[in-house]
Amino acid sequence: MNKTISKVYIAADHRGVGVKLYLIEMLSAIGYTVVNLGTDDVNTPVDFPDIAKTLADTMLSDDKSRGILVCGTGAGMQIAANRYRHLRASRCDRPDQARDDRFHDDINVLTLAADDIDIEVSFLVARAFLESPFDDSERRVRRLKKIS
Numbered sequence: 001m002n003k004t005i006s007k008v009y010i011a012a013d014h015r016g017v018g019v020k021l022y023l024i025e026m027l028s029a030i031g032y033t034v035v036n037l038g039t040d041d042v043n044t045p046v047d048f049p050d051i052a053k054t055l056a057d058t059m060l061s062d063d064k065s066r067g068i069l070v071c072g073t074g075a076g077m078q079i080a081a082n083r084y085r086h087l088r089a090s091r092c093d094r095p096d097q098a099r100d101d102r103f104h105d106d107i108n109v110l111t112l113a114a115d116d117i118d119i120e121v122s123f124l125v126a127r128a129f130l131e132s133p134f135d136d137s138e139r140r141v142r143r144l145k146k147i148s
Contacts, residue, residue, distance in 0.1 A: 001031040002131050006064040011037035011055050013048045013077075016070030016114040019122050023068060026123045032130065052080035055109070056087055067109040068126060074113030081109050085148060093117055095128035102132035106144055 008027055012020035017040060027034050037054050039046050048071045055067045067087070069077035074091035081089035089109035092098040093116065101107045110129040112122055134140070 004064065005032070005066055005130060006062055008032050008034045008066050008068060008130065009037055009055055009058050009062075010034055010068040010070075011051045012039060012070035012114070013046050013051050013072070014039060014042050014044060015072035016112070017042045019070045019112060019114045019117065019119060020068075022119050023070075023122060023126055027126060027130070030127075048076040049080045052077055052084075056081065056084040059108070060084075060086055065108075066130060068112065068129075069109060070112045070114050070122075072113065072115045074111045074116070077111040081111065088144075088147075092125050092129065094121075095124045098125050098129035099132040102129060103135050104140065106134040106136075106140070 010020055010023060024034050024036055052069060055069060059065050059067055069081060071077045078089045078091045081087045087109050088105060088107045089111050090101040090107045091111040092101060098110060110126060
């Protein structure tokens, strides 16, 4: 477990509820403080941009946190999250992607595609995202400053 992370904020639209609830259970079991930002209702459609905004607003005041967003494709949440300057979101389907995206690009939000990812694999991806470091070498920091 990465003890430098204050909280893991997690949110989903109606299509991502199952994966989200599974991740809350699994991440909490290994010691993370996980905060559920909704939705929990698979029967009432919600708009992914609204869910991403809730996460962005919450993470604005907690720079030691990480976020996980789940929707059907993962792409909608990724696009919506990346509209906020303090978020760097990437859709990952494999643990090695999450590790590399943390290491190279310091992502602080993971997006997952509930329609495409095996639920057990979603936990492996989330864990890789949470436990992987950022390579804060000069060139990587310089590149991130250019997009911030």
